[in-house]
Structures are given as C-alpha cells and as structure tokens.
Amino acid sequence: MSSCLREIAAAKLTAALRRCGVRYSRYLAEYGSRMLNHDAEMTTLEELAGRNISPDEQLFIRPDSDLKPFAGALWPFGTFLKFFQRVCEQGDSSAPKTPVFVAPRKPIQHEWRLFVVDRSVSSGSHYRFMGDPEIDADVPDEVIAFGNHLAAVWSPARAFVLDIASIATDLRLVEINGFHSCGFYAADITRIVADMSENVAW
Secondary structure (H helix, E strand, C coil): CCHHHHHHHHHHHHHHHHHCCCCHHHHHHHHHHHECCCCCEEEEHHHHHCCCCCCCCEEEEEECCCCCCCCCEEEEHHHHHHHHHHHHHCCCCCHHHCEEEEEECCCCCEEEEEEEECCEEEEEEEEEECCEEEEECCCCHHHHHHHHHHHHHCCCCCEEEEEEEEECCEEEEEEEECHHHCCCCCCCHHHHHHHHHCCCCC
C-alpha cells in the first residue's frame, strides 16, 4: 500500500470514529471501570473555572468532544485559569460552555499505544514511563490481552487506537483515537498496514 493510500485509509478510519460519535462520554460509558479516569466528572470550562481550587493542584482535564479543541492533560489549576481567560478573550460566547471532564491526578507508571484492526491488536509500542518519553517496541503480553479485551467489549470502528496505562498492578484505558491523528512510536507499521490491507473494503 502506497503512502498516499495509507493516508486516505487513515483519514477514512478517523472519519469512521467521528461518525460513531466517539466522545469521551461515550467510551467512558462503554468501558466503565476499565477507564483510567472512570471517576471523571462532566462539567464545563466556565463552571470549572469558578471553583475554589488551589492554583497548584493538578487535575486531569479534557474536552468531551472527539475533535479535541484542546488536548487532555494534567493541568495545574492556575495554568487552567490562564487558559480559560484566553478562551474568553477570543470572543466566542459558546466556548466557555465547552463540556469537559475533570478527574484527580492518577499515579501512572507505564503507557502503551495499541493499534486495533478488526477487534484485534495488530501492533503497539511503549511510549512513556513516569511521565517521560520512553519508546520501546516491546509490549507485554498482558497489555496486548487487555487491549484485545477492550476491543471485544466495544469497538467504535474497524480500526482505532487504544492508549493504555499501568497503575500499580492494574491496567486502565486512557483514551481512544483514530490512526490519522496519533504517533506510531515503535509500533510495526508494516504489520499494521498488512492487517488493514487484508480486506480492501475499508
């Protein structure tokens, strides 16, 4: 498959994710306690900014929308307030009411990215350890098994990406994405393309 065809296929897959309405709220409902932030609370930028929280407290904040108007991440609350001020200054009256999810910080150790094709993990890569980049093609069998379990529970499209994290001895899903908008790290791209090419009716 040429690079051009891979781009077209990836774009179609991402579009398929969006057609499924893969908002964070949707897969939080589908995966439940398997999610890293299954305790996340849905609110709005405006409501969150009005809370009495220490500027140094770190919170996980991400938009509900799969279009990601901003990236989900750990935010010191003071940094979030500065971001919210910039949002308000843009003049879009609807922006402060953007639905977001907020959750306490979790003690993440390892993070992996898995590429799922037809409800099975095709390839993957380790990409972060204790918050720092650490790229490694070796993905433990239990991580692959967890990815296959998640894909069996619910798959939003024929191909998508699972970001998995470890906390102590547990594995949790961080988020899902389309192929087109994520890094492959040390994953086996040739194998992923081959798995996608087995059925040309993408």
